[in-house]
Amino acid sequence: MSVAPTSPILELKSVSRVFDGIRAVDTVSLKFYAGEIVGLIGPNGAGKTTLVNLISGFIPLTSGDVIFEGKSLIRSKPHTIAQSGIARTFQIVQPFAKMTVLENVVAGAIYAGHCGMRQARDKAIESLEFTKLTHLKDMPASELALANRKRLELAKSLAMNPRILMLDEVNAGLNSSEIDEAVRMVKAIAARGITIIVIEHLMRVVTSLAQRVIVMHHGAVVSEGPTDQVFRDPRVIEAYLGNRFAQRFAKSSTLVPLEI
Amino acid sequence: MLGQYITNGVLIGGLYACIAVGFSLVWGVLNVINMLHGSMVVLGAYFCLYGVQQLGLPLYLVAPAVCGLLFLFGYAVQRGLLNRVVTQPILITLTLTFGLDLIVNNLILQGFSATPRSLVTNYGMLEFLGVRVPVVRIGGMLVAGVLTLLLYWLLRHSKIGRAIIAVRMDRHAAALMGIRIPQIYALTFGIGAFMAGAAGCATALIYPVTPMMSGVFLGKAFVICVLGGLGSVPGAIIGGLALGIVEGIGTLALGQQWATSVGFMMMMAVIVLFPTGLAGKKGYE
């Protein structure tokens, strides 16, 4: 799935977010191209979720700019950003608890998905079929098991008809077969032409999905490039495993661990 | 002149603090807006009047008895009625206590009639720095203030008090620590009623009491809670003083009839600008 990059669909220019003196995101400049799947990895507290929050408008930028399809998002509110085609899932899923699964997905379709009420229902059903939740469509969202909640997030985001989809640790808490299923779904979504940014800790997911990987540490981008190259980058190993291991690795040429 | 108003304000602030502290505690710990509170103050006042005027007992016996009676009343109401709905959204608990307030108010009206009564006593005036204050007023305020400080001490230094503060900070964590929540709730509500009773007794010394005053007391309690933060005794004290002084200045500037409005307008301003109250974040003493 190689893409001939023309101009980036999403560009971050020196984006920063400072909380009380802590640089959660530190002057990050990145480019994303239409149709690619990009992995966003890094140790806990690196700023990955904060970056996604900044892009989706969940929190405001301290400085820098986010440009989506040529337009700056810096003054936009979260709902406008959602309506213009950027969707994201949350690590801790926030559904509309007392509404049914179907209604949750309809919510995505109506507003950000720009559908009429009837259209939205059809789109929601389609989205539920894709994520294999159709049999649960009338269940209140609060009663779902964790794996299905994650799928609901995915279904809702799909119904929003996004051009960029940001997945924040969709696989946390899932077992092996659930993860395989999730990976299959993400690949199918990408096949529709949607640009996907995946925050992940599971390296086998990253290697099977992403063509390109961005590594963050202490709020800054530490490394960027094709997946297998990045895993050999000593700065990345240092970020995850510390200085001594990085030096040891540089001396030998053992394979990079696949799961951290 | 200004000094007189400020002194009056400070003195009445002590009384206000006593009126509000029970309300604030219940709101902060149980998350219940107790619309019954004003009526409990009035009830305390009427019981006190009954004891002294009808039964002829001395005040220092009647007042504690009244407070104890109200404590039991509060405990029973919470344990029996409110406990079931304490975790419900605010609209439910508020209207429930409002309904109870209608009942109690009606009972007071039928039981004691609407004619204003007061413990008419006159121990003369005290004068210092050009300011004149009736001694009775000082006595009443003093008792109210001392009780409030006692409550503060109780909350900080007794086991029960620490338990109440724990429940206010985090109900679930407190339960996990082995604190029996329904008991704490009932105790807190009882303490709230106790303080209301004490405030009622103090009020009976100072103002003529009618059942209609329950609304006025409730209104003051609201304002003080917003000014001082929920569930905080120092907050109630600060809020009470602030309200007393603001009302005094308002009276001086705009006239007696604007005093209450000024208080409410200040409350609205604080709600909009500082949702956590002037005394700081809820839950941190």
Next chain:
Amino acid sequence: MIFDRATAFKLVIGLLIFGGGAAFSLILDNYYLQVLTTLAMLCVLCWAWNLVGGYMGYPSLGTVTFFGIGAYADGIAQVQGFPIYAAWLAAGCAGAVVALLLGLPLLRLKGHYFAIGTIATVEVLREISNNWETLTGGAVGINIPIQPGSPDFVGRFFFLAMLGLALASFLVTIVVDRTRFGFGLRCIRQNEQAASMVGIDVFKYKVSAFVLSGVLCSAAGGIYASMVAFIEPKDAFNLITTIEIPVMVMLGGMGTIFGPLIGGVFYVVLKEFVWAYFINWHSGILGLIIVAVIYFLPSGVFGISWTSALKWLKLRRRPAPPARDIVTPAA
């Protein structure tokens, strides 16, 4: 807008009720007409509250704020010589403006603080109207010119006016319930942040609901003031009424189309009965009713699951557990 069979059914039932009500105006005498007018007015207030408190989940205790504003706007306009329809228009506009001004700060608050903020507006406005004698006549109030015509005619006139407003409130509720606006309000009630992330302009929706509610309340206040031809602060900004309204809607079912109507009717009937037989204890019994409603019917008449209640009575055994939510592997 979703206009399916269920919607059409509800619409027809509503129109029948209102049609019947209009027909009543021809046969009932003035006393009952007055009662029905009051009922219609309370239903308007209930439907208005239902938008903000029921659908959107913001516990407003400020219904009478706008009611009183409308009443005074109407009174002042009529005293100045404006014809009654212009005065009603003024009432509605006053409600809209005040709702916009108050909504901006108040809607930033949640839960308890929102409720307290709305109560505060009632208190403040009552005190202001008590004291601002040049504008509102102070505690003495305003005498409003009485409409010309026989008592029967006037009674019918105001009844139909209030009924018309109630019909409008009903239709507004149906439209809100069946469009993306109502759906959005329900999302906001569940989780405001998630609603925003899903593309809902939360601020616009909140303010719109609040202003819509305020206009209905102030219009009701305007008609009321003209009808009783006298308005004073205690009457216009009555704290008990502002708490009774949510109770009525809770009785009937919050966030539903017919809930406000059912709750209003039940409550008014109960209240009339109590007033007739227990006048000394009427407020106490009212309190008892409120306590009972909260205790036994927290989700209202429409919230009770009648089907499972019937099952329980008939079969005396628990209904089958719901289908288990098992994560199905890809198959």
